[in-house]
Each structure stands twice: as C-alpha cells, then as structure tokens.
Amino acid sequence: DWNSENVIETQVARIREQVGSARVISALSGGVDSAVSTALVHKAVGDQLTAVFVDHGLLRKGEREQVEKDYVASTGVRLITVDAADTFLGHLEGVTDPEQKRKIIGREFIRAFEKVQRELVAEAEAEGGEPVKFLVQGTLYPDVVESGGGTGTANIKSHHNVGGLPEDLDFELVEPLRTLFKDEVRAVGRELGIPEAIVSRQPFPGPGLGIRIIGEVTRERLEILREADAIARSELTAAGLDESIWQCPVVLLADVRSVGVQGDGRTYGHPIVLRPVSSEDAMTADWTRVPYEVLARISNRITNEVREVNRVVLDVTSKPPGTIEWE
Numbered sequence: 001d002w003n004s005e006n007v008i009e010t011q012v013a014r015i016r017e018q019v020g021s022a023r024v025i026s027a028l029s030g031g032v033d034s035a036v037s038t039a040l041v042h043k044a045v046g047d048q049l050t051a052v053f054v055d056h057g058l059l060r061k062g063e064r065e066q067v068e069k070d071y072v073a074s075t076g077v078r079l080i081t082v083d084a085a086d087t088f089l090g091h092l093e094g095v096t097d098p099e100q101k102r103k104i105i106g107r108e109f110i111r112a113f114e115k116v117q118r119e120l121v122a123e124a125e126a127e128g129g130e131p132v133k134f135l136v137q138g139t140l141y142p143d144v145v146e147s148g149g150g151t152g153t154a155n156i157k158s159h160h161n162v163g164g165l166p167e168d169l170d171f172e173l174v175e176p177l178r179t180l181f182k183d184e185v186r187a188v189g190r191e192l193g194i195p196e197a198i199v200s201r202q203p204f205p206g207p208g209l210g211i212r213i214i215g216e217v218t219r220e221r222l223e224i225l226r227e228a229d230a231i232a233r234s235e236l237t238a239a240g241l242d243e244s245i246w247q248c249p250v251v252l253l254a255d256v257r258s259v260g261v262q263g264d265g266r267t268y269g270h271p272i273v274l275r276p277v278s279s280e281d282a283m284t285a286d287w288t289r290v291p292y293e294v295l296a297r298i299s300n301r302i303t304n305e306v307r308e309v310n311r312v313v314l315d316v317t318s319k320p321p322g323t324i325e326w327e
C-alpha cells in the first residue's frame with residue numbers, strides 16, 4: 001500500500017539505475033514539483049546533480065532566499081543561481097501586451113538555463129569527467145494522462161509552462177513523480193524534509209509578477225507589487241485561509257491612477273486588486289468569500305505601508321468567464 005517512504009525507496013533505486021554515473025541537471029522554479037523531483041534525484045545520486053535556479057527578477061518577496069537558504073539547507077542540493085533580472089527587465093522594457101510578456105519571459109528563461117547547461121557540459125568535458133546526460137522534470141501523473149502518456153521527451157503543456165524547459169534538448173529525462181498526484185508529491189516532499197513553506201506552496205505562474213503588473217514591468221512597479229503581495233499573503237496565512245484558498249493573485253493596475261486622500265494631502269496612486277480563488281484544478285474557479293475583517297486588515301495595511309497604493313479592490317469574478325490571472 002501507498003506510503004511516501006516506499007515511493008522514495010523505489011524511486012531512488014530507479015533513478016540510480018537510470019542515471020548510472022552520469023551527471024544530471026535540474027531547474028528549480030521555487031514550486032513544489034521541481035523541488036521534490038530535484039530532492040529525490042539528489043537523494044539518489046548526490047552531487048552528480050546540479051540544480052539551477054533562474055532569478056528573473058519577477059519573484060515574490062523572500063522566494064529566492066527560500067530556495068537558496070531553506071531548500072539547500074534541508075536537502076544539501078548543489079545549487080547555481082542565475083542572476084538574470086537585468087536581462088529580463090531589459091527585454092520587458094516598453095512591453096505591455098500579455099502574450100508578448102509571456103513569450104519574452106519564456107524565451108529568456110530558456111536562454112538563461114541553456115547558458116548554464118552549456119557551461120556545465122563544457123566543464124564536464126574539460127575535466128574529462130562523466131558527461132551531463134540527464135535532465136530532471138517534475139512531471140506528475142495528471143500531466144502524463146493529459147499528454148497521452150508519452151515518455152522520453154519533455155511533455156510540456158505550452159500554455160501553462162512558460163518558464164518550463166525547451167523541448168528539443170539533447171537530454172534524457174528523469175521524471176520521478178510520473179506516477180504521483182499532487183498531494184502524494186507533497187507527502188514525499190515532507191518525508192524528504194523539504195520546508196513546509198515550499199511543500200505546501202500554492203500555484204504561482206512561471207512568468208511570475210511579470211503578468212501581475214497590468215502595464216509595463218519596471219523595477220519600481222515590481223517593488224510596489226512585491227510589498228503589497230507579501231502583506232496579503234501574510235494576512236491570509238495568519239487568518240488560516242491557505243487551505244481554503246487555491247491561490248490569491250495580487251495585481252497592480254500600474255497604468256491606472258486613482259485619487260485618494262491621506263493626512264492633509266491629496267494622493268494620486270495606483271489600485272491593487274486582490275483575486276482570491278477557490279478551485280480544484282484551476283480549470284474552473286470561484287472567488288473566495290474571504291471574511292470582511294481579513295479583507296479590511298489587508299486593505300489597511302497595504303494602503304498604510306505601500307506609499308504608492310491608495311486603493312485596494314476585490315475581484316468577484318468566477319472562472320469562467322474570468323481567468324484566475326489578469327493577464
């Protein structure tokens with residue numbers, strides 16, 4: 001019968017058999033699937049594995065630290081962080097179209113990852129060491145079913161894996177989560193000692209805060225959204241709502257300004273949208289009836305603590321017709 005210890009034992013043996021003494025690369029996104037698949041492979045083959053984390057500058061507050069400190073401390077994974085914020089923001093300059101943003105972010109992600117990968121391949125060759133032959137992929141059972149059960153190539157749902165990996169890589173895939181459902185992946189992650197904040201993380205899109213700024217993405221706007229998002233998340237967590245809320249995008253209407261009043265002055269700031277949703281699988285969703293007092297606390301804190309925001313609004317649209325994200 002199913003338990004996470006059995007799964008770990010079985011997968012570790014299978015990974016060792018598949019990989020042998022070759023080297024392996026993995027891309028960490030900060031999400032559950034890549035964190036657990038990477039930790040499993042590390043448990044199986046240790047430092048034959050190098051994990052790569054691309055910081056595209058569109059992360060939420062504390063996310064990079066969570067991966068670099070907490071995740072590494074708990075797993076011992078050897079990690080390379082790529083500081084790509086300047087590159088990404090440079091390419092996003094002047095871009096407001098959502099699809100365009102996704103394309104750019106997806107393309108730059110692949111470029112950044114491939115650069116590291118080439119370096120690792122070259123390094124292995126120079127050392128005359130084992131070749132880099134494998135790539136870890138956090139494919140889950142529902143993804144396998146959805147894509148017709150194919151194996152050996154990167155099964156990527158194009159829409160939802162911007163920030164995923166290229167499909168034409170010359171690597172064999174290691175997919176230790178292929179038989180598991182999400183809750184099983186979380187159980188395995190806990191058994192492996194991965195921090196709860198990562199194991200129980202709600203969905204977060206690959207393009208990150210880039211698609212939660214309506215308008216051009218700039219450093220300054222990212223800073224505003226990051227602060228507002230951190231406040232909303234911490235209040236929802238404090239209110240014990242993480243389990244009942246599927247995810248709560250926090251969106252900055254960067255090109256909209258609204259008049260406000262603060263102290264004895266008139267302000268001309270930006271609205272922040274809260275989009276708490278309840279869902280089973282993100283295909284459909286309903287807006288979550290978050291208690292008024294929690295909404296009030298979030299609104300008060302954001303407007304008091306984030307100078308550029310003078311209004312907080314609530315999105316009360318189901319999906320369909322509204323998508324979960326605004327872009």
Ligand code: XMP
Nearest residue numbers: 160161162203204205206207282323324325
């Ligand atoms: P929508 O907005 O289509 O979102 O209702 C459904 C779910 O998918 C997430 N999402 C993404 N995830 N890359 C991802 O990895 C993306 O480009 C992307 N776009 C949306 C969204 O957060 C929600 O959970």
